[in-house]
Amino acid sequence: MAHIQRAGTAVWTPWRAVFAFGLVSLTADMVYEGMRAVSGPFLGSLGASALTVGLVTGAGEAVALVLRLATGAWADHSRRHWRLTVVGYAMTAVCVPLLAIAPFVGAAGVALASVLILLERTGKAIRSPAKSALLARMATATGRGRGFGVHKALDQVGAFAGPLLMAGALAVTGAYWPGFAVLAIPGVLCLLLLLAQLRRRVPSIAEPDPEDTPVPAAGGGALRRVRAAVLGSDLPGTFHLFALSAALTTAGLMTFGVISYRFVDAGLVAIAAVPLVYALAMAVEALAALVTGDLFDRWGAGILLAVPALVSVVPVAVFADQLWLVLVGVAVWGLATGVQDSTVKAYVASLVGPSRRATAYGVFAAVQGLGALGGGALAGALVIGHAALLAACIGVLQVVAFGLLWATLRVGRPVS
Structure with missing residues (x-):
């Protein structure tokens, strides 16, 4: 060009x-x-x-x-x-x-x-x-x-x-x-x-985006306008379905701190080697962002349906008693995290017009934050002594997340 x-x-x-x-x-x-x-x-x-x-x-x-x-x-x-x-x-x-x-x-x-x-x-x-x-x-x-x-x-x-x-x-x-x-x-x-x-x-965000249709401003009273401005109440329903699905996925995607605490406590990895395991996850995360981003553009948002399945696998693997299986679980965790931090944001841009995208990203991050808070509390309470129950709870959350994502994909009409 x-x-x-x-x-x-x-x-x-x-x-x-x-x-x-x-x-x-x-x-x-x-x-x-x-x-x-x-x-x-x-x-x-x-x-x-x-x-x-x-x-x-x-x-x-x-x-x-x-x-x-x-x-x-x-x-x-x-x-x-x-x-x-x-x-x-x-x-x-x-x-x-x-x-x-x-x-x-x-x-x-x-x-x-x-x-x-x-x-x-x-x-x-x-x-x-x-x-x-x-x-x-x-x-x-x-x-x-x-x-x-x-x-x-x-x-x-x-x-x-x-x-x-x-x-x-x-x-x-x-x-x-x-x-x-x-x-x-x-x-x-x-x-x-x-x-x-x-x-x-680079192009200004104020310049016309050839593939997008701006979302009309919210009308009504002052309270309605405030809800629309801050909470995104006027954003498409598909966006809110997707945000809820992503929150449940985030809740199941335990932090590396929880994962590393568990495998160090189990005596599978020495404390000095924890940064090396984290480096493995970060390398997979970077590769996942590149690969799934390309697949998203080729095949569409349907590839995101793999994320709840990946998240469900993580606790089964990282709570195992074999080091090789733990490392596989960490790699899967990195893969799911990479999609959550990149391709998921690309789909948000497909659901919301340019005039409201920053609002949408703010709402999306806050909803994900609530999911992370709840998931962190769940993992912290169950990771030691109740790993099987934690894996089961995460599995249930991902079934619900998959259903919400499926509904989003069926009814969603991307703006680009």
């Missing part, structure tokens, strides 16, 4: 724009995944109790998900998708390196680090719905499944590199703060790519 000109600036081809946006996520992931890899021990080194660590990290994840209800609606209402994306990434690029100061402020170190961690997660909530809406617009010509898949794969490269960079700095210096300082480098690269190139060279 030939370049076109906008105000004297060459506009990138769709694939180049998607790849560049993937590099933005790669560099940002290096920053915040590098921080998240050591956030618990780092807070502990400052004198925080286990309760404080749990409250800070748990509150951070809750903020990153639930706040998207407001930031998604804000992006659609203000049409400032790029501004919110840049602000959100800037908060990550600034807050994480500033953690290097915390060890040097004495008793205030825990409070400073906690605030910076929560602000970084707030930045994630601010940018995510707007970023996903922008990516959906960029990927119109590439195929949304492929576009989201390539973006997710690049994102995962950053998820590898950031913790490795932090681990290297920690090994060389024996302290956390140099690692946080070094993470300023990918943070600066992220912002330079956003500000100096990407925003000026």
Whole structure:
């Protein structure tokens, strides 16, 4: 596709724009995944109790998900998708390196680090719905499944590199703060790519999307408009069915923390080898995003019906007594997670028109967050001593998720 000109600036081809946006996520992931890899021990080194660590990290994840209800609606209402994306990434690029100061402020170190961690997660909530809406617009010509898949794969490269960079700095210096300082480098690269190139060279979300039909604004009273703006009550019913299905799938897709706790407790994997097992899952997740994204564009959303089946397999395998079967289960977990974080978002863009996509992504993330909260509580209560019951509960959840997804696919009329 030939370049076109906008105000004297060459506009990138769709694939180049998607790849560049993937590099933005790669560099940002290096920053915040590098921080998240050591956030618990780092807070502990400052004198925080286990309760404080749990409250800070748990509150951070809750903020990153639930706040998207407001930031998604804000992006659609203000049409400032790029501004919110840049602000959100800037908060990550600034807050994480500033953690290097915390060890040097004495008793205030825990409070400073906690605030910076929560602000970084707030930045994630601010940018995510707007970023996903922008990516959906960029990927119109590439195929949304492929576009989201390539973006997710690049994102995962950053998820590898950031913790490795932090681990290297920690090994060389024996302290956390140099690692946080070094993470300023990918943070600066992220912002330079956003500000100096990407925003000026890709299609604006305000420009007409040739394959979409905008959703009419909600009418009625003030309360109805607020419900529509924040909770997405005016979004298609198929979107809400799909969100509920994804929430149940997420509830069954246990966190790696629960999985690793179980296989370490069972004596199958040494603590030092846990990062290697996690690396296996991340590699599978990146590959899954690429492959299923391509299949989504070729065969349609029907491939998503495989996700509840995959999730049902995970507890049966990861709770086994044979290491090889546990590793197979971890690989399946990575496969399902990769689809959940990429191809599923491509289908959301197919169900909701461009004028409401950021709202939809915000609602979708909040519903998934509730599913993750419930699933985490279920897994935490049953993983030790009641693994068979946990596997059965997850199986039931996935049967319901499959039924809801089947209903979505039967009645859904994608907007693109």
